[in-house]
Amino acid sequence: MLNFKDYNPLEGKQLQIMDEKGNLNESLRPAELTDELLIDIYKKMTLLREMDKKAASLQRQGRMGVFASSYGQEASVIASSMAMGKEDWIVPAYRQQGAIIAKNLPISNFFLYYKGNEVASRLPRESHLFPVAIPVGSQPLHAAGLGMAARLKGDQTCAIAYFGEGATSEGETLEAFNFAGVYKANTIFFCENNQWAISTPRLRQTAAKTIAQKGVAFGFDGIQVDGNDPFAVFAATLAARKRAAEGEGPTLIESFTYRLGDHTSADSAKKYRDPAEVEPWHDKEPLLRTRLYLTQKGLWDDQKEEDLANEVYNQVGIAVAEAEKTPNQTIDDIFDYTFAELTPTLQEQKSYLKQFYPET
Amino acid sequence: MALLTMVQALNQALDQEMAANPNVVIMGEDVGHDGGVFRVTDGLIQKYGEKRVLDTPLAEAGIVGTALGMSVYGLRPVVEIQFFGFTYPAFQEIVSHVARLRTRTRGVYTCPMVIRTPYGIGIKALEHHSESTEAYFTHTPGIKVVVPSSPYDAKGLLISAMRSEDPVLFLEPSRLYRSIKQEVPETVYEIPLGKAKILKQGTDLTIVAWGSMLRMVMQTLSKDQNLSAEVIDLRTLSPLDWDTIFTSVEKTRRLLIVAEAPRLGGLASDISATVSEKFHGKLKAPVERVTGFDITPPLPLGEHLYMVDEKRILKAIKKLTHSS
Numbered sequence: 001m002l003n004f005k006d007y008n009p010l011e012g013k014q015l016q017i018m019d020e021k022g023n024l025n026e027s028l029r030p031a032e033l034t035d036e037l038l039i040d041i042y043k044k045m046t047l048l049r050e051m052d053k054k055a056a057s058l059q060r061q062g063r064m065g066v067f068a069s070s071y072g073q074e075a076s077v078i079a080s081s082m083a084m085g086k087e088d089w090i091v092p093a094y095r096q097q098g099a100i101i102a103k104n105l106p107i108s109n110f111f112l113y114y115k116g117n118e119v120a121s122r123l124p125r126e127s128h129l130f131p132v133a134i135p136v137g138s139q140p141l142h143a144a145g146l147g148m149a150a151r152l153k154g155d156q157t158c159a160i161a162y163f164g165e166g167a168t169s170e171g172e173t174l175e176a177f178n179f180a181g182v183y184k185a186n187t188i189f190f191c192e193n194n195q196w197a198i199s200t201p202r203l204r205q206t207a208a209k210t211i212a213q214k215g216v217a218f219g220f221d222g223i224q225v226d227g228n229d230p231f232a233v234f235a236a237t238l239a240a241r242k243r244a245a246e247g248e249g250p251t252l253i254e255s256f257t258y259r260l261g262d263h264t265s266a267d268s269a270k271k272y273r274d275p276a277e278v279e280p281w282h283d284k285e286p287l288l289r290t291r292l293y294l295t296q297k298g299l300w301d302d303q304k305e306e307d308l309a310n311e312v313y314n315q316v317g318i319a320v321a322e323a324e325k326t327p328n329q330t331i332d333d334i335f336d337y338t339f340a341e342l343t344p345t346l347q348e349q350k351s352y353l354k355q356f357y358p359e360t
Numbered sequence: 361m362a363l364l365t366m367v368q369a370l371n372q373a374l375d376q377e378m379a380a381n382p383n384v385v386i387m388g389e390d391v392g393h394d395g396g397v398f399r400v401t402d403g404l405i406q407k408y409g410e411k412r413v414l415d416t417p418l419a420e421a422g423i424v425g426t427a428l429g430m431s432v433y434g435l436r437p438v439v440e441i442q443f444f445g446f447t448y449p450a451f452q453e454i455v456s457h458v459a460r461l462r463t464r465t466r467g468v469y470t471c472p473m474v475i476r477t478p479y480g481i482g483i484k485a486l487e488h489h490s491e492s493t494e495a496y497f498t499h500t501p502g503i504k505v506v507v508p509s510s511p512y513d514a515k516g517l518l519i520s521a522m523r524s525e526d527p528v529l530f531l532e533p534s535r536l537y538r539s540i541k542q543e544v545p546e547t548v549y550e551i552p553l554g555k556a557k558i559l560k561q562g563t564d565l566t567i568v569a570w571g572s573m574l575r576m577v578m579q580t581l582s583k584d585q586n587l588s589a590e591v592i593d594l595r596t597l598s599p600l601d602w603d604t605i606f607t608s609v610e611k612t613r614r615l616l617i618v619a620e621a622p623r624l625g626g627l628a629s630d631i632s633a634t635v636s637e638k639f640h641g642k643l644k645a646p647v648e649r650v651t652g653f654d655i656t657p658p659l660p661l662g663e664h665l666y667m668v669d670e671k672r673i674l675k676a677i678k679k680l681t682h683s684s
Contacts, residue, residue: 089433121464121466121468123468124468125469130432130469131469133457135452135457138453138456141428142426142428142429144426145425145427146429147429148429149434152385152411152430152435153434159429172422172453175417175422176422178419179422337462337467338463338501338502339462339504339526340470343599344602344603345602
């Protein structure tokens with residue numbers, strides 16, 4: 001099992017298991033990450049990319065709202081959430097639609113949420129996937145609290161919080177680190193450092209050399225991993241999860257990656273980002289690298305790639321159709337979950353509104 | 361029956377509910393070994409241990425945000441924020457998450473929790489320790505706001521809050537913590553949330569108030585035995601018990617609202633507007649409000665100027681009852 005002490009972020013270390021050409025350092029590969037599982041991760045990353053591609057197109061057509069793509073960062077969310085247990089809680093920010101895939105939940109919920117229907121967040125309770133968190137840095141506390149509760153109850157269940165490097169400037173994120181550290185919470189903090197918070201580069205976010213070293217300040221290990229290497233992401237998350245489940249407290253994982261696309265479908269990175277900076281990252285992106293590895297091992301070929309492309313295309317098509325045929329919110333929907341029971345005032349407001357929308 | 365202060369009554373409620381429900385967890389700054397700065401949680405850490413009474417780091421957003429996660433996991437956190445003015449760092453967690461988790465997940469995930477905090481002016485405290493900004497939270501859908509006005513009510517309302525499936529902001533008037541004693545039954549009892557109480561029956565006018573203002577109202581009324589005022593203690597500010605207010609105003613046709621909070625955008629304004637709309641043409645006099653001012657609460661040497669007193673209440677009563 002990976003020893004975090006070997007990757008002290010204060011010494012500028014970074015965990016990489018597969019290099020940019022798809023060559024593997026077998027000695028670091030976790031036994032749990034079989035080729036079979038890697039192929040599954042590759043398929044899920046491919047599906048995620050297709051989802052984002054489709055969503056961008058729908059957004060341009062006015063069929064979906066603003067959303068944040070995972071383009072280039074697919075290994076972060078997929079490989080990490082695949083290292084978590086089935087009962088574990090996932091607390092995403094707004095760029096982790098991959099968690100829906102990892103949890104084997106209907107991907108139509110992603111399209112439905114960004115079309116603008118809260119019913120998309122009505123997932124089965126046992127899915128243990130939190131709804132999207134839009135206010136930056138506000139949700140790591142929820143994962144800290146889930147992990148604290150698990151620890152207090154003596155359970156092995158863990159929680160993983162996702163957030164970007166921009167969120168580490170928010171006080172609440174740091175409070176989450178602090179609480180989780182003090183209570184040895186069963187929590188993993190997973191920072192997708194994609195180098196850009198909308199137009200603000202990583203260097204303007206903090207004077208710290210790495211995000212990972214912030215864990216050290218709160219009394220627990222932080223590790224920087226090559227975020228485009230699914231082996232490294234998986235290995236670090238698996239080790240962090242094991243420690244958390246055994247009561248050894250939280251870990252901060254900095255997944256060093258790159259946002260190949262815009263922040264959301266509402267901006268254009270060309271305005272603030274030098275294309276020359278982006279270019280080399282295209283050669284490092286996780287799908288390409290994983291495919292190189294699988295091909296070198298004789299586990300993948302053009303036919304398989306074509307079949308997969310068709311499969312995810314169809315899957316996404318079906319999901320979009322599913323989302324588009326879901327009825328919009330009713331008046332009952334938007335009122336009835338404010339409190340456990342509808343209050344007389346809300347009942348009155350609802351009846352009033354229904355006069356104007358008798359069909360809703 | 362024992363005569364208890366509000367602090368003692370609240371402590372008893374916490375103690376009894378912790379004994380009854382192993383998922384109830386108390387968390388906040390200095391709530392453990394110190395028993396809270398007002399001693400509301402005194403003795404509980406000795407009885408229930410450090411896994412049920414958490415002395416937390418000094419970070420209000422952290423306390424509320426982790427309480428949300430704990431609540432979703434199945435615990436019942438009772439959070440103490442040391443003073444109401446220190447809920448502001450937790451504002452985002454309360455407003456953006458705690459209050460709306462149920463509706464965002466359409467009822468799948470909920471975070472029942474109680475956020476207790478001393479509130480209001482009148483104890484000659486430091487700056488930021490005298491806030492009456494309940495309107496920030498009554499303006500927020502999805503969180504109940506409760507204010508007790510007596511030791512008896514404090515116990516029953518807190519037990520209901522701890523058993524509520526909704527998050528509750530529980531505002532404890534710090535002026536009343538130790539200034540009054542009342543007979544409080546040892547038995548466990550609930551006072552329903554969302555229901556006002558008629559503290560005194562009357563026919564000449566209706567007076568609506570909450571928290572420490574009730575005492576001021578009752579003191580003022582004790583000076584004039586000829587006036588038959590009906591006094592309503594709201595007990596819960598959100599959701600508001602409009603029926604009790606309407607039924608009373610239907611009878612008296614005069615309404616006075618007494619509130620400690622700033623005037624603009626406060627709950628008193630809402631009650632005034634709603635009653636004025638509903639009873640247009642039927643009122644014997646325009647609705648009166650006696651409230652705090654739209655200024656920063658002054659430091660102790662000036663706080664009496666800000667606080668609602670008998671003189672201001674009496675003047676408003678006269679204005680209401682002299683018109684016909």
